[in-house]
Amino acid sequence: MLHGVLDPQPGQLAFALFDDGKLLGKKICIMQPRDASNLPLFVEESLAECGYDLQSVHYWSFGSGPGSFTFLRVVSALGAGWAAANTDFHFRCIPGALAMAKCLDLAEGESGGILYDGRNKEILFFGVKKENGKLFASGEDKIIPGADAAEFFAGKNIKLAAFAKDAAVLRGFLGEQANLLIAEADLSA
Secondary structure, three states: EEEEEEEEEEEEEEEEEEEEEEEEEEEEEEEOHHHHHHHHHHHHHHHHHOOOOOHHHHHHEEEEOOHHHHHHHHHHHHHHHHHHHHHOOOOEEHHHHHHHHHHHHHHHHHHOEEEEEEEOOOEEEEEEEEEOOEEEEEEEEEEEEEHHHHHHHHHOOOOOEOOEEEEHHHHHHHHHOOOOEEEEOOOOO
């Protein structure tokens, strides 16, 4: 069974295609909000590179953020349009932060966090934990004013991950001592 993934990430869109859990292909497209009209073409071309077309893929997972609200809405609208045109089409939304959390390599019972530049002198924090061998949202989601970030993370011994694009801003708020791993999301999560 084919399963597609579209994850709007800071400044880019991640695509992946799986067949019964086996990765067939993945691709990143640098995309700003003004480029949203390119989204259907990017998906069509990415599927073609894997030897498929849109009608072949009936199951999709969409990243639901954190991220640009405009970009998240555009991806959701695309999925809603596909679903309206094809009753065999099924999709779900999952936090894109969970895909990135795989890079934290958390031990059983361990917690971590994914950080995003909130673009307004703030940090978006998405807490994750590992239970029964799987990653879950911890329920600790916060918008942290940059000036309060060092205090918020003081004494917390958790692993943190962020996109390279956000690293300089986040380190400015956190300082170099923060346990911040710069990584790319793993679409196989």
